Amino acid sequence: MKTTTIKIAGIDLEVFEAGEGPPLLWLHGGQGFNPKEEFVPPLAARRRLIVPSHPGFGRSGLPEWLDSVDDIAHIYLELMDRLELDAADFVGCSIGGWIAAEMAAKSPERIRRLVMVGPVGVKVGSADKLDIPDIFAMPQDDASKLLYHDPAKMKVDLAKLTDDELSTMFRNRETLALLVWEPWMHNPKLKRRLHRAAMPALFVRGESDGLVSADYLAAYAKLLPNSRTLTITAAGHVLHLEQPQALANAVLEFLEKAP
Secondary structure, three states: OEEEEEEEOOEEEEEEEEOOOOEEEEEOOOOOOOOOOOOHHHHHOOOEEEEEOOOOOOOOOOOOOOOOHHHHHHHHHHHHHHOOOOOEEEEEEOHHHHHHHHHHHHOHHHEEEEEEEOOOEOOOOOOOOOOOOOHHHOOHHHHHHHHOOOHHHHOOOHHHOOHHHHHHHHHHHHHHHHHHOOOOOEOOOHHHOHHHOOOOEEEEEEOOOOOOOHHHHHHHHOOOOOEEEEEEOOOOOOHHHHOHHHHHHHHHHHHOOOO
């Protein structure tokens, strides 16, 4: 996997790339992206896998003017121009799914097929209740129970991380809070625009996901005219870490399905 830096709108954007074949843009979730993650090899074996680090995540810059997911959607449409991609397949995880949804509503012709993995970004429930639990308002152990099927197995030993890894982890968390804080985890206007996203879409959820409920995923999927849902067992919100092979298989099967 090679790493390059591409300047978009004055932002130094870190972009990972591996493999050959039809382009697949992977938009990571709030924990950022690690090129050593296990889902990478099976996807890169069949696809040109392109993974940008969102502004403020990894080594990508974060200018003062950028404060919304909508800003990132515009940046990634320009990134596609720079990479000379008229269209590509997309996988969006959690907040990456929100970014992908914004892009699909703006320029649906740029997305051939769309996979949404535990996505956030819309408000489907009552106004007096959060659709997505506030992970910043609870102890980390409680948040981990919502994120993972097996929290003990996924627990990170902070003492074993390097200073750079710790810095990246906390920078990712700080940027996530900036982007999703107000209104919490959604763009009020997005659900009014998603009818334009008529590409084939697959919404995927881990059976033990405590953030994105089955009802939320189903309601989100109904906002797109050509979508279906899939549940993967023995996984929580962070599917690509707990069930990387199952997720990669589901993604490839959907993307390579005959029209």
